[in-house]
Amino acid sequence: MKEYKFTDKKDTRSGFGAGLYELGNKNKNVVAMCADLTGSLKMNEFANKFPERFFQAGIAEANMVGVAAGLTIGNKIPFIGTFAAFATGRVYDQIRQSVAYSNKNVKICASHAGLTLGEDGATHQILEDIGLMKMLPNMTVIVPCDYNQTKAATIAIADYKGPVYLRFGRPKVPNFTDENQKFEIGKAINLNKGTDVSIFATGHMVWEAIEAAKILEKQKISAEIINIHTIKPLDKKSILQSVEKTKAVVVAEEHMINGGLGDSIAQLLASKNPKPIEFVGVNDTFGESGTPDKLMEKYGLKAKNIVDAVNKVISRK
């Protein structure tokens, strides 16, 4: 299988911060807002260099979303940052009316998504945000897998006109994608060609899928790994092409199985090419406090869980 190496581990939120800073330099219409989490979101560099284009919202996320929608009317491109829990569920109605229905060019940048937020526990570990956002018409949903990809995605969404939900996380994870990659919204990335099973993964689970494929190779199972960094619009063509070849599917995401990427793929396959499918995700439960690693293990989101799911799905072929 194709080998992926990483020299360092980095947090995806820092990729966002770096991308935003670069945008600040090259596009004067890019403005940013944060709800009292500037350091956590790695927005400090932007805020310090471009104070006239950075607006502190305080602990008032609903207003932040509304102000951002207003800023777009004056041709600004607002990037608003807070934790994913507060960037989605807390402000769903504001996003629905002021951003999605009104089709405003707001970039909702959500950090600390999923279980890997860690010790703060279930109140902050949102596992429903992808579902909430993908249900909204006009909304694009992007979940990059590492630092480099998050940086590239941040830069790319400034050039796309329309509402975007960009989801990233807190922990340091392997940074293995190309530093100079060009991010294409809606274009899945085939990381490893395989013949026995298609593993569709998003966000932090992409690296786990790569680790899983290494184990599977020893079991003589050839796994195709596809990084679905854009959950909406879904790259239907790439997914259908892969499944036509492998005839078995595993979806891996750090999100509730209900309403996540797995749902989208199952829906696509059910109508176009039904095949056995297994889901690696959180199964209708809230999270809890713990280290990211311990949590991912307890809730079944590690490479070994992908391996188990692959074996199960292949037995159903």
Added chain:
Amino acid sequence: MEDIKKLQEISSQVRRDILRMVHQNASGHPGGALGCADFFTCLYFSVLNQNPKKFTVNDNGEDLFFLSNGHLSAVWYSVLARAGYFNINELKTFRSINSRLQGHPTTAEGLEGIRIASGSLGQGLSNALGAALAKKLNNDKNLVYSLHGDGELQEGQIWEAAMFANAHKIDNIISTIDYNKKQIDGSTDNVITLGDLHAKWESFGWLVFETDGNNIKELLKTLNKAKQNTFKGKPIVIIMKTEMGMGVDFMMGTHKWHGSAPNDEQLAKALSQLKETLGDY
């Protein structure tokens, strides 16, 4: 004086439009719309620096207006049509299938004059403040106006926005409150009392004016005074005392007409109290 008479004539026609629009589909919100007809008339026929024929959803360097209490759509559509944003015959389609004149205003169908959707309450002040901030970044000296229901002030987001405006010294906005003291379930005092509104806004750092929202002369005076106080470091709010159902005797003094339409007989009776000045659509 001549100008005021002209504005009064327009507001009479706007009231007729409102009644006929909500009657036609037997649905809509006539009470608040009638109460704010004078304000909308002043805004769109005297105050705003606008260019109806060259409307764009994004700001093209003019005064902007945000309707936060979107259920007042009928009065807004009427003045927009009468001011030349779109053909007045389109008022016939209000709340019907395939219409651009949705029950609550939206940008989805590209209706000229609307820059953001409203309906779910409490969001318009934030939207207006964002547009005002953008004007500052763009060095645009035009102003941003917004209208809010008094019942709407029960929404927490309004006060998030009020705090934000003061913190960021957004002084190119004139917000207005439709203070009719009524909401769907009854009087605001009985539902959730608003307390001392003047003191509330003042304590949030806003410059507060009060006016009779159904007296065109006084309204214009207050709006002008407010305008003179923009760009002085403070956001501005005008508390407009209005009468829900203003202009139709049996619709006044009650919250009953907040969200219900007149029948044929009631429409005839109501229209008999309002002069047709510009011709019905």
